[in-house]
Amino acid sequence: MTDLDPWDSALLSALDAPDSGSLETIDELAESSGISQPLLEVLAREGLLIPQIDEPSPLFDPSDAEAVKAGLELVSDGLPLAELLDLARKMDEAMRPVAEQAVDVFARFVRDSVEASAATGEEAAARLVEAFRSMLPATSRLVAHHFRSLLVASARERITDR
Amino acid sequence: MIHTRQVDQPLPLLDHHPGLVWLSPTVSMVGFGEALRVAAGYGEDRFLRADEAFRDWCPEVRDEVNLSGTGAVAFSSFTFDARSAGSVLVVPEILFGRTGDTWFVTTVDGADPSPYCHPAGTAEADTDRPRYAGASVPDVLWLEAVARAIERIGRSDLDKVVLARDFAVWSKRPFDSRLLLERLHSRFPGCFTFLVDGLVGASPELLLRKSAEHVESVALAGSARRSFDPEEDRMIGENLLRSDKDRREHDMAADSVGRVLEDICDRVIREAEPTLLELPNVRHLATRFLARAGADTSIFEMVARLHPTAAVGGWPTGAAIEAIRELELMDRGRYAGPVGWHDAAGDGEFAIALRCAELSGARARLFAGAGIVRGSLPEAELEETRLKLQAMLSALEP
Numbered sequence: 001m002t003d004l005d006p007w008d009s010a011l012l013s014a015l016d017a018p019d020s021g022s023l024e025t026i027d028e029l030a031e032s033s034g035i036s037q038p039l040l041e042v043l044a045r046e047g048l049l050i051p052q053i054d055e056p057s058p059l060f061d062p063s064d065a066e067a068v069k070a071g072l073e074l075v076s077d078g079l080p081l082a083e084l085l086d087l088a089r090k091m092d093e094a095m096r097p098v099a100e101q102a103v104d105v106f107a108r109f110v111r112d113s114v115e116a117s118a119a120t121g122e123e124a125a126a127r128l129v130e131a132f133r134s135m136l137p138a139t140s141r142l143v144a145h146h147f148r149s150l151l152v153a154s155a156r157e158r159i160t161d162r
Numbered sequence: 163m164i165h166t167r168q169v170d171q172p173l174p175l176l177d178h179h180p181g182l183v184w185l186s187p188t189v190s191m192v193g194f195g196e197a198l199r200v201a202a203g204y205g206e207d208r209f210l211r212a213d214e215a216f217r218d219w220c221p222e223v224r225d226e227v228n229l230s231g232t233g234a235v236a237f238s239s240f241t242f243d244a245r246s247a248g249s250v251l252v253v254p255e256i257l258f259g260r261t262g263d264t265w266f267v268t269t270v271d272g273a274d275p276s277p278y279c280h281p282a283g284t285a286e287a288d289t290d291r292p293r294y295a296g297a298s299v300p301d302v303l304w305l306e307a308v309a310r311a312i313e314r315i316g317r318s319d320l321d322k323v324v325l326a327r328d329f330a331v332w333s334k335r336p337f338d339s340r341l342l343l344e345r346l347h348s349r350f351p352g353c354f355t356f357l358v359d360g361l362v363g364a365s366p367e368l369l370l371r372k373s374a375e376h377v378e379s380v381a382l383a384g385s386a387r388r389s390f391d392p393e394e395d396r397m398i399g400e401n402l403l404r405s406d407k408d409r410r411e412h413d414m415a416a417d418s419v420g421r422v423l424e425d426i427c428d429r430v431i432r433e434a435e436p437t438l439l440e441l442p443n444v445r446h447l448a449t450r451f452l453a454r455a456g457a458d459t460s461i462f463e464m465v466a467r468l469h470p471t472a473a474v475g476g477w478p479t480g481a482a483i484e485a486i487r488e489l490e491l492m493d494r495g496r497y498a499g500p501v502g503w504h505d506a507a508g509d510g511e512f513a514i515a516l517r518c519a520e521l522s523g524a525r526a527r528l529f530a531g532a533g534i535v536r537g538s539l540p541e542a543e544l545e546e547t548r549l550k551l552q553a554m555l556s557a558l559e560p
Contacts, residue, residue, distance in 0.1 A: 036302075038305065038310075038540060039305060039306065042541045046541055078294075080294075080297070081300070081302045082544045082545065085545070086548065
């Protein structure tokens with residue numbers, strides 16, 4: 001990874017948000033979260049727990065354990081883990097191309113436009129990071145809201161169909 | 163008195179909800195009523211205890227057909243673990259059977275078969291969908307047990323262990339065994355479809371077939387999914403034949419069968435290379451054995467020696483059974499145990515009770531297992547058992 005434009009370097013820094021000092025190995029994550037290491041290893045192999053750093057050994061953001069705990073709440077409420085993993089695989093498969101397309105849209109309509117209109121590289125970098133920091137949570141809210149609406153509509157349809 | 167006579171017309175096998183069913187590629191038999199029921203109890207000798215009770219009971223026989231499965235016939239189903247209760251042998255009062263084109267009726271003490279001789283019509287039973295009712299062991303814990311088994315395989319002389327899990331369902335109306343049997347038989351015509359004392363299923367795995375001195379067994383282990391895309395399906399099959407992990411797992415199962423047959427039979431012939439046994443939803447590596455039975459060896463002695471094969475227990479057997487008892491955290495009951503029939507002449511067929519469910523009115527307990535070897539991944543084994551359970555669950559749908 002050499003010769004990055006200043007605005008891409010700034011974006012990359014914004015993407016690598018957690019300080020590597022706060023990252024944990026998988027056994028540390030198991031210890032701090034109370035989630036069994038075999039289960040965390042399964043989730044990592046399934047691509048559902050993504051390390052922030054891969055080399056020399058995978059390091060994870062402790063906040064990822066919170067998402068795993070949310071999943072385990074579904075399990076403790078009665079959803080079999082095998083079914084949850086199957087849903088997660090399908091969600092992953094469906095969402096990856098959407099994520100790639102969203103990044104592509106950002107690059108074509110935000111990054112390229114900022115690059116064309118900014119007076120300096122520093123200004124472009126600042127504007128891009130600001131746009132990214134505002135768009136990431138907005139996108140997350142949008143996706144979560146849409147999926148929640150889909151779930152509710154689907155449940156309503158199931159109930160009324162009976 | 164037991165009386166077997168040939169009949170000219172095909173008989174309705176499943177129409178009248180027989181309590182005992184065996185539908186195999188070679189013979190079809192169903193039984194009504196019970197002339198003898200033996201609770202075979204615990205212990206390694208549960209097989210021989212059941213056989214002795216059957217032989218002691220066997221009354222005079224008038225057999226006008228003299229084929230495998232005529233005369234005195236018992237259906238039996240044994241627990242996987244000698245420490246578990248539930249092994250049972252039942253002789254029906256009335257048996258309808260077919261071998262090739264020959265249809266026959268066997269009755270005990272003059273029982274009247276006429277109420278069961280005519281088709282009952284095709285009215286659909288009033289059924290409800292299966293509803294999830296939990297599992298003996300949450301699958302998170304099962305996944306962790308698989309991880310512990312993999313770790314144990316890496317640091318001990320345990321080469322393979324088969325871990326099973328269950329899945330309970332309930333319904334607003336009793337499950338219809340006839341519907342389930344018809345579906346299983348039509349979806350898996352090459353399998354052994356069975357119902358013995360509430361245990362119903364369609365197993366692909368022949369533990370032992372004995373006809374006079376001819377003995378046959380098929381070891382199955384190493385599996386892969388099917389695909390609707392013919393090219394992908396062919397590739398998956400080829401990959402299974404080439405997979406080191408699956409081949410290692412398969413060889414353990416085949417060797418465990420081969421060792422026992424060499425010990426108790428003459429002239430054992432083993433297929434040189436495994437072939438693919440293809441079912442609609444899954445394919446397995448299969449090795450067929452042919453052998454000649456020793457003159458004084460009963461089919462139950464053979465079944466007792468063969469069970470549990472490495473395909474359903476693991477290898478070495480003792481270490482695998484210990485691991486199952488420690489890690490599985492549930493009683494398998496008759497799942498993965500021998501199920502089948504035998505007659506007074508010592509002929510019979512036993513399959514391994516896989517792809518099965520214990521039916522009890524509006525409740526059912528479904529089972530599935532997966533072979534764990536070096537290189538196994540817990541999530542892959544969990545997914546394999548999920549797909550196996552789904553296949554059985556779909557057969558219970560209305």
